[in-house]
Amino acid sequence: MMKAVSCAYVRATAQALSNSLRTTGAAVATRQAHTDLQVPDFTAYRRDSVKDSRRRNESAEERKAFSYLLVGAGAVGGVYAAKGMVNAFVGSMSASADVLAMAKIEIKLSDIAEGKSVTFKWRGKPLFIRHRTPAEIETERSVPTSQLRDPETDDQRVVKPEWLVVIGVCTHLGCVPIANAGDFGGYYCPCHGSHYDASGRIRKGPAPLNLEVPTHEFPDESTLVVG
Amino acid sequence: MKVIYNSLFKRTSTYAVAIMASAFFFERAIDVTSNLIFDSINKGKQWKDIKGKYE
Numbered sequence: 001m002m003k004a005v006s007c008a009y010v011r012a013t014a015q016a017l018s019n020s021l022r023t024t025g026a027a028v029a030t031r032q033a034h035t036d037l038q039v040p041d042f043t044a045y046r047r048d049s050v051k052d053s054r055r056r057n058e059s060a061e062e063r064k065a066f067s068y069l070l071v072g073a074g075a076v077g078g079v080y081a082a083k084g085m086v087n088a089f090v091g092s093m094s095a096s097a098d099v100l101a102m103a104k105i106e107i108k109l110s111d112i113a114e115g116k117s118v119t120f121k122w123r124g125k126p127l128f129i130r131h132r133t134p135a136e137i138e139t140e141r142s143v144p145t146s147q148l149r150d151p152e153t154d155d156q157r158v159v160k161p162e163w164l165v166v167i168g169v170c171t172h173l174g175c176v177p178i179a180n181a182g183d184f185g186g187y188y189c190p191c192h193g194s195h196y197d198a199s200g201r202i203r204k205g206p207a208p209l210n211l212e213v214p215t216h217e218f219p220d221e222s223t224l225v226v227g
Numbered sequence: 228m229k230v231i232y233n234s235l236f237k238r239t240s241t242y243a244v245a246i247m248a249s250a251f252f253f254e255r256a257i258d259v260t261s262n263l264i265f266d267s268i269n270k271g272k273q274w275k276d277i278k279g280k281y282e
Contacts, residue, residue, distance in 0.1 A: 061228070061229045061232045062228045064232055064236070065232035065236060066228070068236040068242070069236075072242065072245065072249075076246055076253050077253075079246060079250035080253055080254050080257070
């Protein structure tokens with residue numbers, strides 16, 4: 001209601017003004033600057049250091065420094081908190097201590113006599129460790145790779161030639177092969193008759209690939225670490 | 228204060244670097260002091276305190 005009234009009033013005034021302009025024909029300058037208004041005196045609210053408008057503002061830097069110091073202190077706390085959170089999230093992706101402890105197996109090699117194959121459980125799978133005789137090593141080294149289904153030399157599969165370390169899962173359908181059996185003096189899978197040699201390579205039968213060699217190392221003469 | 232403002236806070240780049248650098252020392256200080264407080268509250272209960280009895 002009020003709005004309608006005031007709109008009508010403005011329109012009427014504008015019309016009256018333009019009418020009068022048209023009738024007199026004189027240009028009327030309308031000044032909107034209001035230079036006659038007094039600037040209020042804020043001296044009572046100003047700091048002493050900025051009361052004189054002709055003097056350089058000496059305290060501005062100091063006061064800004066204080067504000068920025070407060071903001072910066074908050075930012076330091078924020079950076080600390082953010083770092084902690086990122087650390088926690090990234091850390092949650094890494095394996096926990098119990099998993100890491102299970103991931104490696106340490107084997108005393110002096111317990112395994114020459115010519116013997118021993119089975120261990122490692123990461124839920126059987127792990128075959130074979131102490132090969134010099135004759136076996138010689139035989140495996142002399143096998144030409146052109147004869148093999150999955151061509152790998154013996155040197156590619158062992159770290160130390162006396163020790164063969166393979167995962168005891170047949171690459172055909174995942175049975176556990178039998179040690180010291182089969183036509184090639186290595187491993188034999190009873191499920192579908194795959195023959196592996198003493199380097200764990202597939203020689204006969206349906207399996208497509210050699211037995212898998214896990215990463216392993218010998219920290220000293222009598223210890224083997226798999227994993 | 229003026230020197231700090233003009234050398235560090237005036238540019239955003241130096242301001243950010245200053246924040247990160249002080250966050251490093253802040254973290255170290257917080258960690259060390261909170262560990263000290265924890266150790267003083269749990270005095271005599273931790274393995275490093277009773278280790279001497281078993282060696």
